[in-house]
Amino acid sequence: MSHHVSLEANLRNEEGKGASRRLRRLESRVPAILYGGQLPPRSISLLQKDLIKALSNEAVFSQVLTLNIEGTKEPAIIKALQRHPAKGFPMHIDFQRISTTERLTMRIPLHFINQDTCVGVKTGGGQITHYTSDVEISCLPAQLPEFIEVDMADIDIGTTLHLSDLKLPEGVDIPVLTLGHDYDQPIANVHKSTVDTE
Numbered sequence: 467m468s469h470h471v472s473l474e475a476n477l478r479n480e481e482g483k484g485a486s487r488r489l490r491r492l493e494s495r496v497p498a499i500l501y502g503g504q505l506p507p508r509s510i511s512l513l514q515k516d517l518i519k520a521l522s523n524e525a526v527f528s529q530v531l532t533l534n535i536e537g538t539k540e541p542a543i544i545k546a547l548q549r550h551p552a553k554g555f556p557m558h559i560d561f562q563r564i565s566t567t568e569r570l571t572m573r574i575p576l577h578f579i580n581q582d583t584c585v586g587v588k589t590g591g592g593q594i595t596h597y598t599s600d601v602e603i604s605c606l607p608a609q610l611p612e613f614i615e616v617d618m619a620d621i622d623i624g625t626t627l628h629l630s631d632l633k634l635p636e637g638v639d640i641p642v643l644t645l646g647h648d649y650d651q652p653i654a655n656v657h658k659s660t661v662d663t664e
Contacts, residue, residue, distance in 0.1 A: 471520050472532040475500075475510040490514070496556050500533060500542060503563035510535055517556050521547070525612045528574045530564060541607070543572060566607050571641060573600045574611060576632075576653065580619035586656035590623035595655045601629065601640060609637035616654060626655040 478489065478497065489495045494514045501507040510533070520526050526544065533540045546560040564570050576599055586592040601614060614632055621627065628650045629640050642649045 470532070471523075471526055471529065472534060473512055473516060473520060475512050475533050475535045477536060478509045478511045490557070496559060498559040498561060500535070500540060500561045500563060502542075503565060505563065508535065512559070514555065517559070521556060524575060528572060528612055529610060530607045531561075533561060541566070543570065564607050569604050569606055570610070571602060571604045572610065573602050575600045575613045576616050577613045578616045578618055578654065580617055584618040584621055584656060586621055586623035586625065590656070591659055592623040592656045593659050594618060595657060597652045597654060601632065601653070602642065603634070603638050604641050605635075605638040609635060611635050611638060618654065618656075621654075621656050623656050623658060626652050628652050 475498065476495075489497055489511055493511075495511040496514050496517050498510050498512055499507055500510055520531075530541050530543055533542050540561075541564050542561040543564055544559065545562045547556060548558040549555065550557055576596075578594075578596065581587070581594055584592075584594060587594060603611075603614075605611075614634065616627065616632065629643055630650045632640070632653070634640070642651070
């Protein structure tokens with residue numbers, strides 16, 4: 467697991483596009499909302515520089531964060547992030563409260579390893595194609611993995627890996643697989659190269 471992320475947040479009373487623009491321009495803060503659980507939504511803001519630093523690590527999107535809202539700590543996950551279309555800085559962020567005793571559903575990145583030593587590539591001259599870069603999982607917050615590894619070392623040419631081939635940590639499952647075999651989507655394939663070598 468990665469280093470736990472804690473973010474300082476302030477409550478905000480003014481809402482709307484004008485208020486959000488002033489917040490970003492004059493105070494260098496990013497408007498946000500925290501919702502979910504049995505409590506009402508809370509309009510908050512975070513320092514832009516703190517948020518940019520946290521977002522620089524992909525793991526922040528697949529872990530439980532702590533929002534320290536004027537002395538009140540709220541465990542939460544990132545549900546949506548709006549960035550500036552040209553400059554890329556965060557403009558608005560949605561957080562969802564979580565309960566340590568309730569399963570949550572999140573998209574987790576896949577990390578493909580041993581691609582350079584893949585049997586189908588080294589001995590068969592094949593190429594690897596990725597069909598997805600993440601997967602939706604369900605688990606308790608304490609069991610939430612930062613990522614899931616996909617080991618390509620022993621994958622031969624002509625082989626397609628599916629969701630059901632993933633080695634999941636204890637307590638983690640893939641909800642879509644409960645819907646049946648037709649939902650066992652491909653995640654990667656080793657196929658013959660379409661480029662002829664002389």
